[in-house]
Amino acid sequence: MKITNAKVIVCSPGRNFVTLKIYTDQGVYGLGDATLNGMEKAVVSYLEDYCIPSLIGKDPRNTEDIWQYFYRGVYWRRGAVSMTAVSAIDMALWDIKGKMLNTPLYNLLGGKSREKVMVYCHANGKDLSETMEKVGSEINKGFKAVRVQSGVPGIEHTYGVSKDSKFYEPAHKGLPHEESWETSKYLNFVPTLFKKVRELYGDNIHLLHDAHHRCSPIEASRLAQELEPYHLFWLEDPVSGELQEGLRLIRQHSTTPIAIGEVFNSIYDYTTLITEQLIDYIRMPLVHGGGITHLLKVAAMASVYQINTGFHGATDLSPVNLAAAIHFNTAVNNFGIQEYMPHQEIVNEVFKTNYRFDDGFLTIDDSPGIGVDIDEKAALKFPYSMARLPVNRKTDGTMFNW
Ligand SMILES: [Mg+2]
Structure with missing residues (x-):
């Protein structure tokens, strides 16, 4: 062949x-x-x-x-x-x-370890009250796990929050937009946010939060510690991924579970974090982490240390990756959770998918292989249009992590 x-x-x-x-x-x-x-x-x-x-x-x-x-x-x-x-x-x-x-692909990866995979969605609002409404509407859709991001008082544009309160899509047409940031305002606000979510929606919903690489190790330690009463499923990317030693400080101060690595692309990005048990979830998705062959090895190494998968799965990855991830998550023993932002309806004109969302879980059908197809004629109707992720500056103008 x-x-x-x-x-x-x-x-x-x-x-x-x-x-x-x-x-x-x-x-x-x-x-x-x-x-x-x-x-x-x-x-x-x-x-x-x-x-x-x-x-x-x-x-x-x-x-x-x-x-x-x-x-x-x-x-x-x-x-x-x-x-x-x-x-x-x-x-x-x-x-x-x-x-x-x-x-189906899952049969080549060990068969079914489960019938369905738990996913988490995004709830974001421009302020506390809009965010609380969004959390409620996501719970009503059946989601068992919700990532909560909110506009922070005093910061003009915050990561994870759409300006027009429609669909959140960080990439914008043309050159990168500039966003602004002030860590002290963020750190003061986030514990209040999660206190409110727990007061309104109780303890039976998994809550997640993405700090998006914005904290120093000691700032992240404070955040993880102050969020402990609200029992997060995970705190994501509390520090930038390059500084692996930074995760040690967080561990010394907090029991909030940590997820990291949506920007990683190699098992060597994870070896210290896994073997020193500095994290709880691996975020590196199939599409950026070397595919199924490589992620099988990363997941196997993580499983030895009781660390689970929690793959990145925003709308910036195509339905081909999402379907492959559902197969992978169906098969591996140490599956944790899968990020899921439903693609816009228009995406279904190009990609014919084989997965289904029901009551907080995704399932995949028995089509051979990954099971997604592409309609190339339909794809021609939607030519490439340059879009870039934002850049980020502190409020005094200093370049910072986006
Ligand atoms: Mg993230």
Whole structure:
């Protein structure tokens, strides 16, 4: 069996998506998500100019060897752009493998460890009262876990909160927007936010919060400690991921569970955090973390230390990644939770999906492989349109983490 061709499909139904389609001499093709929010064309170039020529002629069943070829075989390895390309290749090959064996992907990963996977949604509002309304409406939709973000008094634009209170989409057309930040105002406000949620909605809902890399280790320690009475499911990205030692300080001060790594792309980003048990959930998604082949190894290592998966799953990842993640989450023992922001309706014109949301959980059907298809004619109706993630400055103008 041989790979005969591969192509990259870029489309923008509401937002940009990059999809890799790999063809074989058996008439079977596979799809992989290659979307890297705000850096889409860099991945397209890496795939088209450097990866696809080397793929032609390889046996698509050799997922391990091909993964090693595009990782170990590359001198300038790792990094978000190249690992997203490796992920897309790997995902498409597992899709082909499932289709060739006429079985859903989860069966190739160990079969079902559960029938359905718990997801968390986003509730965000411009102020405390709007955020409380949003939390209530998400609970009414059946969600058992809600990520709560709110506008902070005194800060003009806060991460995770949409300006027009419609769908939250951080990437904007054209050059990056500038947002503003003041950590002291944020730290004073967040415990009040979660106190209010617990008062209104009780203890039977899982609550999550994303600090989005904005705190120093001691600030994050204070936040995690002050949130303890509200029993968060997790506090996400309390410090920037580069400073792994920073997580030690948080652990010394708090029992609030920690999730980190949506911007990670290698098992080497996690080794200290896992072996020192500095975190509780791994956030690195299949699409940026080297695909199924690599995440199986990360999840296996994490499982030894009783650390669970909690994959990034915002709308900046395509339905191909989401479906692959549901298969993965259905199969691995140490599944924790899956982030789920439903895509806009228009996305369904291009991607034909095989998963279903019901009462707080996602399920996947028995279609062979990953089970998502792309309508290339429909994709042509939505050409790429440059959109970038914001940049962030402190209120005095200093550049800061977004
Ligand atoms: Mg996040």
